[in-house]
Amino acid sequence: MFKKILIANRGEIAVRIIRACHEMGIEAVAIYSEPDRKSLHVQLADEAYLIGPAPALESYLNQEKIIAVIKQCGAEAVHPGYGFLAENSRFAQKLHEHGIKFIGPPAAAIELMGDKMAARKLAGQQKVPTIPGTLEPISSVPEAQKIADEIGYPVLLKAAAGGGGKGMRLIHESSEMEKSFRAAQNEARAAFGDDRVYLEKYLLQPRHIEFQILADKFGNAIHLWERECSIQRRHQKLVEESPSVLLSPELREEMGNAAVRLTRTSGYQNAGTIEFLVDAQLNYYFLEMNTRLQVEHPVTEWVTGLDLVKQQFFIAAGERLSLRQEDVRPNGHALECRVYAEDSGSNFLPSTGEIAYLQEPGGIGVRCDSGIQMGSIVYPYYDSLLAKLIVWAGSRREAIDRMQRALREYLVFGVETTIPFFIRLLENDDFRSGNISTHFLAEHKGLAENGTGNNKSFAGAVSSLIHFNGQKPGSVLHANEGDGSTDSKWKIIGRKEMLV
Amino acid sequence: MFKKILIANRGEIAVRIIRACHEMGIEAVAIYSEPDRKSLHVQLADEAYLIGPAPALESYLNQEKIIAVIKQCGAEAVHPGYGFLAENSRFAQKLHEHGIKFIGPPAAAIELMGDKMAARKLAGQQKVPTIPGTLEPISSVPEAQKIADEIGYPVLLKAAAGGGGKGMRLIHESSEMEKSFRAAQNEARAAFGDDRVYLEKYLLQPRHIEFQILADKFGNAIHLWERECSIQRRHQKLVEESPSVLLSPELREEMGNAAVRLTRTSGYQNAGTIEFLVDAQLNYYFLEMNTRLQVEHPVTEWVTGLDLVKQQFFIAAGERLSLRQEDVRPNGHALECRVYAEDSGSNFLPSTGEIAYLQEPGGIGVRCDSGIQMGSIVYPYYDSLLAKLIVWAGSRREAIDRMQRALREYLVFGVETTIPFFIRLLENDDFRSGNISTHFLAEHKGLAENGTGNNKSFAGAVSSLIHFNGQKPGSVLHANEGDGSTDSKWKIIGRKEMLV
Amino acid sequence: MEYQIQIAGKTYDLELENHRPEIKIIYRGKPVPYDFKQIHANLYSLILYGKQYRVWLKSAGNGSYNLVLDQTPFTVEVEDERQRLRKSFRTAETKSTGVTEILAPMPGLVSQIEVEADQQVEAGQGLLIVEAMKMENEIKSPVNGTVKKIHVNQGDAIEKDALLLEINEMV
């Protein structure tokens, strides 16, 4: 096993990987940009090296500098996390040439499966259904309009090199094509340095269901069952769970087998994810493969009992998978909410600033994967994911109740977060009954708005008044001020007044 | 199900119970003594009532006041936690008379099984082995000396009403009896208001293994398998785990059946624990029953996937056990470390003060049940348990590695804690190989001492010097200051200097 | 002293009585049993009629407060009678000028400006695109009107609440 690993990432995922290192007695090396000097991932690492100024291109995406640090500190392997260089085949190739292990798939597999169009072709060959659309990049607006007319609106424009919703646009009619085509190309170029886009039919009421994959270099590949990630905003996931309430055991097995087939034939190694869309008639379509660890990997970890990052280390170190498909027996229900620094009340606009107060939830069945601490600064330079809250329980219903409890305990002040949104979401009857799709938010617009909290307004008024007068001691209520009966006088008054 | 529950406790266990309430939509009512006004359990509750000044007798043990608050707030049931009134049959009886549910066993079962000597008698009738010793209270020193001579030294003096190591004394020879007898009586009287003591043979190399029990009012009783709690100081548990590495499947099943038999015949209801000692020859002896939720219940929760506090609510509300014995299938390995405000370097002396900084560990497989937050004050009035750190992993070895990782992340400053001790304990080869007994600490005295940390002294010297000079900016090392080779100049210097 | 407190569309009239060292709050003629303790900087625990609230409270000056109460945000105005009088007077004077200022909702980079000066815009129409956290965020007009002035250029790095452009509101 490796003795020292460099983590080419920041935030919660860097912390996640450091934890796996420490549990295996591996030294964890952090890199950081100038504004990240005081970040949590730096403090938890064994070694830390400044890599450049704030812009990612000059720091977390700066391959030359990262390789120089690897040489300097003597790390034997690099974990890229997700985002940044995680799906960059040239980086993987360059490390390989320097004799450094890339903890991820071989460069060739990234290139093949990372190219959304090539992956679609491979799926077709393997008789895995794909969404109707183009298999080649589209070079012009008129061409796009022609193809869209053929497969029928609405259609989705997607980046060939894409992921995470970047470079993606929904088009309802021909007249919208020009503006969206440009925007998708620009966003794809900015995000991936590759402006190829393609077209897919836009499914109605689709559900996003993906299968976690592990494959070693000996040709063994297994899946760790599915995650449902249908709750999204701007084509980015907000809530993930495992298992999905939608799948029958038969369909689950069929999709799992399809995912393993695709993984094997692509020469894939390490952890990866095969994403599907499933429509209301339970037809499933291969969407794309993510050739890296996913943000939402913890829900799979909890139902299977496996540590996916450790599995990645074993595979990258050349070990054989220690599990057969029949050994992977999922148990219970896991749910994840992504805590973004975003204001759900203002269309999920990013929110920046200092984390003035932080209290993360704990107790039974709660896991918090956090990249922040009290005093952390949330900058506009990077992704707005602060932390992930994951819960487990014996049933989906209990998991939702537990998540509600944990969200209510979770105090983050100083920036806006998605926590209040999740509290409202988890109260929603459609969500609770599993009646969800990737269009859920569009169909439940009210959920994004902050509530009025009328029943607490009196408490708010009193708090403000006390503070206004300098927080002088109040008239403390002693237990024995009541007369001992359930009808104590002040209590009746209290109840009435609170209902005004 | 109950709509409102009052929690007659404080600290981490009150927080634990509040969480179960909130996950079930039950309103949680806290009580607090004057110094506990700002405690975490108060802040997480839906309602909170001042119950009296600091001394427990005037607050958390004040039955009249607690019952007055219950009447006042309209709670339908009381959860006593552990300690305080948890094993007080008179309190349970009084609540019953007021029509309030006591979330625990019936008063008669507390009285029967809470009396250590009566429980020993019952075990004998049920053919469950007991430790050689007396079945009646001992009234005088000469009587004690006579019996001890018969069963052979060393012997243990124990409080009939006891628990938690209070009123317990180890006696190696006849001459020690007088002083220890008085001390045990005094401690028993102070702790339980009952100074009856009895004698037991002191086993060599015994291991403490206990079985978690659930029983409903319809006569159904099951066990949730075992916990091993052999790592103790002053007869109080420090580390607990499930499963125990000692037991064979056959012995485990036999002890589980014995535990269920004792539970059934005692008319017990709700959650409880049957404690055994197991000697080096794998003989097991019934030790006592704890007629309440145990501090260490989370390790059972994690391997079984059950929420024990919710199970207590269901049973107290008159529901039937939803599980049969064959439904309880433990999975993986769970480990708990109790974070006490004690200085292990000074013989585990209590440490008090303000929690000046707190950062609890998170991430995969980690559960923190905490009663504190940053700014909390640790008072000398109550038990010194601040929090419990629980981990789960697929194997014991991985669980220990995970616990090590979590302990290293765990920052508590302002009071001394047992965290540094646990870090040393978990590195110990005997502990790692499962070669443990209740005498482990006595046999590994070095573990209690703080290490010298020589390899960090240079970093300590530099930190102090910088601070002494007003924390001026340092000569920041940029990644590109190295020459890009593994032999960069400052690194070689650095390594050498750090080894001085 | 009497106070008027506005919160969540409601107005509460509360009276303060100073019985040193205690302060009594009177509502509708009856004392309000409360206990308010600071937990950490801006975090407080309020126990009111036995109910417990965790209150995040930040003063915005002049009796204005931003509050988060059990995950619900509030803005509050506390005024005594004198202040209320003065304020209502001032409000009457400075009645809406019909100009809407568009402020940056977050720090970022102006990646595209979609309108020109004097252009007519409708409520909901895109005005410009700000890039932050690797996402493009379109800033939309909250009103119908015409663009009065554009204060930023494409490529500008902007702070939160920077003035981006002004719109003459159509009446």
Next chain:
Amino acid sequence: MEYQIQIAGKTYDLELENHRPEIKIIYRGKPVPYDFKQIHANLYSLILYGKQYRVWLKSAGNGSYNLVLDQTPFTVEVEDERQRLRKSFRTAETKSTGVTEILAPMPGLVSQIEVEADQQVEAGQGLLIVEAMKMENEIKSPVNGTVKKIHVNQGDAIEKDALLLEINEMV
């Protein structure tokens, strides 16, 4: 300026050079690459030769520090040459008086006093019992000697570091 720093039984001679705005630390003639940043009140992150340490640091005044470095506690003395000289002089003057003061290791209640004034005691012998957190804790003599004076009575509530008794050390 040169400093001598004592920690964990070791002494480091470090030199400070002031190159505003940077401060260089020189050890054995070579600059020490470090970066020291405050995270929260007494918590710091030190990066030293690339290694990262979380440092809890509290000044006890006069160059004395209590430190916790990755869960290991240290006490540190920082002295410049002048202070060192003065201190060694002072130490020589106030050379041990042979009296050992027994201080309370924690707050609590004196539940029993096991010795009397003028009684001879051995190292390890119990002196008194302090009850705290519901546990009885026996305070033992660290030295051989005779009890000089007992400063507390049974039943007294005591603060941490309260003077409990004095022992005349046997030489």
